[in-house]
Amino acid sequence: MNVDFPLRQTDRATSPADRAKILSDPGFGRYFTDHMASARWTPDAGWHDHRVAALRPYSLHPGTAVLHYAQEIFEGLKAYRHADGSVWLFRPELNARRFRDSARRLALPDLDEHAFLASVEAVVRADEPWVPDHGGEESLYLRPYMFASEAFLGMRPAEEVVYAVIASPAGPYFASGVIGVTLWISTVYTRAAVGGTGPAKCGGNYAGSLAAQIEAREHGCDQVMYLDGAEVRWLEESGTMNVFLVTADGELVTPMLGTILEGVTRASVLELATDHGLRAIERQIGLDELRDGCRSGGITEAFAVGTAAVITPIVGFKGDGYEFAVGDNRPGKTTLAVREHILDIQYGRVPDKRGWLRRVV
Template identity: 70%
Template structure:
C-alpha cells in the first residue's frame, strides 16, 4: 500500500507486557504510543519529509519562533475499537477542516485534508496494538499539532513549520461514574473577543485559561464558565468545552458561533437532537436567562460537550455573591441519553446514519 506518510518502525517498541499494563489503566494523556507522524513545511519548498517514525523528542533551537511568539495550533480526536476488532475514527474530516481554519487564523500553512487523514490513519495502523479493547469508553486519543520551528527572532509568520501527530491511550473520563460538575461564572476573566482567536484551536487560548481555572478551584468549583468580553453577559464556553442547555419545552440551546470554538461534539449533539425529540437552537444566552430559568424550572439540564469527556453534566453554578442549582442537582435524563447515543455511534453499537465513522483497520 502506498502512502504519503511511509512507516519507519522503531527498533525499541514498548514490550508487550508493559503495553498491556498501561492499557489496563491508561488514564488520560499519561502514556504515549511507539510512533509519531511528522512533516515539515518551508516557504520555499512547501510540505516535505512526511513520515511515520519512532516517537522521539524534538530538537529546537532556543530562538525557535513558537517559543517566543506562540505560533501553534492543535486538534484532538479518537480512534475506537469496535466489538469485531476493527478500528474507526469519528468525524476526522471535521477535525481536518477545523485544523485548516485554525492554521489560517494563526498565519500557518494549511495541511490538506488528505494529508491530515493520511497522517492519522497511518499512525493508527502502525500503533494498532495500542488501541484499547473497550470495556467502557477506552480509546486511543490522537493529537495532531503544528508549530513554528523556524530559527529567528522577529514578529512575522514563520518560514519553517513542523507538523506532527502523537497518540495516547485513554481510559474512561469519568472513572468513578458520571457525576455532575459545578462551574464558577467568571467576572474577572474572558476567553475571547470579536476578531480574536476564540474560534481557533491554539495553545495560547488554553494558556490564557489556566488562571481562570485556578480561580474556579479556589471558589470550590470544578471548572470555569466564561461570559463574553463585550459586557453583554452572554455565555460563551466552559473551560475547554462547548455549553448546551435543555429546556422544559424540549429545546437544546447552545451559544452561537463567532467567538467560540466550533466543536465537533457540539455539532454532533445539534445534529442528533431530533433523535431525542429535542429541537436544536443556536443563539445568545445571557447569564440572566440562565439564572432566572434555572430558578423557575424552565431550564432543566445543562451539559458541556467536547472530545475528551464527550458530554459532562453541569449541575450547579457559582458567581460573585450567588449560586444556583440546575434541576435537582443531578445529571439529567436527556444529558445521559445524549451521551450514551454519541458513544453508541462511536463504538459501533448503533447504526451510523450520518456516515461519521471512518474505518482505519
C-alpha cells in the same frame, strides 16, 4: 490528493507486557505510543519529508519562533475499537477542516485535509495494538499539531514549520461513573473577543484559561463558565468545552459561533437533537436568562461537550455572591441519553446512520 506517510518501524517498541500494564490504567495524556507522524514545510518546498517513525524528543534552537510568539495549533480526536476488533475514527473530516481554519488564523501554512487524515490513520495503523479493547470507554487519543520551528526573532510568520501527530491511550473520563460538575461564572477572566483567536484551537487560548481554572477551584467549582469579553453577560464556553441547555419546552440551546470553538461533539449533539425530541437552537444566552431559567424550572438540564469527556453534566453554577442548581442537582435524563447515543455510535453499538465513522483498521 493522495499523501503517503511511509512507516519507518521503531526498533525500541514497548513490550507487549509493558503495553498491557499501561492499557490497564492509562489515565489521560500520561503515556504515549511508539510512533509519531511528521512533515515539514518551507516556502520553497512546501510540505515534504512525510513519514511515520519512532516517537522522539525535539531539539530546538533557543530562538525557535514558537517559544517566543506561540505560533502553533493543535487538534484532538480519538480512535475507537469495535466489538469485531476493527478501529474507527469519529468525524475526523471535521477535525481536518478545523485544523486548516486554525492554521489560517495563526498564519501557518494550510495542511491539505487528505494529508491530515492520512497522517492520523498512519499513526493508528502503526500503533494499532495501543488501541484499547472494546467493552468500556477507553480509546486512543490522537493529537495532531503544527508549530513554527524557524529560529528567528523577527515578527512575521515563520518560514519553517513542523507538523506531527502523536497518540496516547485514554481511559474513561468518569472512572467511577458519570458525575455532575459545578461551574464558576467568572467576571474576572474572559476567553476571547470578536476578531480574536477564540474560534481557533491554539495553545495560547488554553494557557490563558489556566488562571480562570484556578479561580474556579478556589471557589469550590470544577471548571469555569466564561462570559463574553465585550458586555460580560453572554455565555460562551465552559473551560475547554461547549455548553448546552435543555429547556422545559423541548429546546436544546447552545451559544452561537463567532468567538467560541466549533466543537466536533457540539456539531454532533446539534444533529442528534431531533432523535431525542429536541429543537436545536444556536443563539446568544444571557447570564440572567440562565439564572432565572434554572430557578424557575424553565431550564431543566445543562451539559458541556468535548472530545475528552464526550458530555459532562452540569448540576450547578456559582458566581460572585450567588449560586443556583440546575434541575434537581443531578445529571439529567436527556443529558445521559444523548451521551450514551454518541458513545454507542463511536463504539459501533448502533448503526452509523449519518456516515460519521471512518474505518482505519
